[in-house]
Amino acid sequence: MIIKCSKCNKSLEESEFDKRKTSKSGYSPWCKDCRRAYSRKYSSERRKNDPGYLVKLKLSKAKHLRSEKGRQKRREYRQLEKVKEQEKEYGRQYYYANKEKRLKTASDWFKKHPDKRKIYNRSFYDKVKNDPLYRLSQRLRRLIKIACRKKGLIKRKSTFKLLGFTPMDVFNALKQYLDKPCIICGVVIIDILSSSSHLDHIIPISVAKTMEDIIRLNQLSNLRLICRTCNIKKSDNY
Numbered sequence: 001m002i003i004k005c006s007k008c009n010k011s012l013e014e015s016e017f018d019k020r021k022t023s024k025s026g027y028s029p030w031c032k033d034c035r036r037a038y039s040r041k042y043s044s045e046r047r048k049n050d051p052g053y054l055v056k057l058k059l060s061k062a063k064h065l066r067s068e069k070g071r072q073k074r075r076e077y078r079q080l081e082k083v084k085e086q087e088k089e090y091g092r093q094y095y096y097a098n099k100e101k102r103l104k105t106a107s108d109w110f111k112k113h114p115d116k117r118k119i120y121n122r123s124f125y126d127k128v129k130n131d132p133l134y135r136l137s138q139r140l141r142r143l144i145k146i147a148c149r150k151k152g153l154i155k156r157k158s159t160f161k162l163l164g165f166t167p168m169d170v171f172n173a174l175k176q177y178l179d180k181p182c183i184i185c186g187v188v189i190i191d192i193l194s195s196s197s198h199l200d201h202i203i204p205i206s207v208a209k210t211m212e213d214i215i216r217l218n219q220l221s222n223l224r225l226i227c228r229t230c231n232i233k234k235s236d237n238y
């Protein structure tokens, strides 16, 4: 059905008109564009002249947000890829901008819940101690985090998303060094679960200047396991 808008006089499809039960045709006499333009103008004028109007708008917005319809709308909106990415970015910015506050909140929480802290620490250290995969990925994560901090870079993705491989890939690539003598000193036996073995960057990660450098230097071909002593010596000499 084609309807003529009584405001702009354009003949348009019925989908361009809001439904209105009380009118004869079943549709609003003005097209959607005209109605929108009018309410925008009306609203901006009222905002200027009627201070109570702002309060009213605020209340009706809050009511809408609480309603089931509003909630559903928001859920849908937050599912959009673009919005998800944006929210993540805000989160990151907040994370770095409020470092002190974050640390204080966390330490306050742990002070209030000493038992939970114990459980948390124990489970973390148990995992690091007993799970070779987790231990390796945790070390890689830590080394990258430190490198980023030193260069003032912000890591915007999770470590393994950034690097493009999995903890299992790291393990497979480093398997060859396990239970053999350190390839530098030939003395210490490399044991993945011992603190005497270190994850080493053949070209040191300290030469990285950009995020791309960090990614490049953390590819599997630049990683190896050597003993702690050799690793410490090496970083002193480089």
Ligand SMILES: [Zn+2]
Binding pocket: 005, 006, 007, 008, 009, 010, 030, 031, 032, 033, 034
């Ligand atoms: Zn119109």
Ligand SMILES: [Zn+2]
Binding pocket: 182, 183, 184, 185, 186, 187, 188, 226, 227, 228, 229, 230, 231
């Ligand atoms: Zn060694």
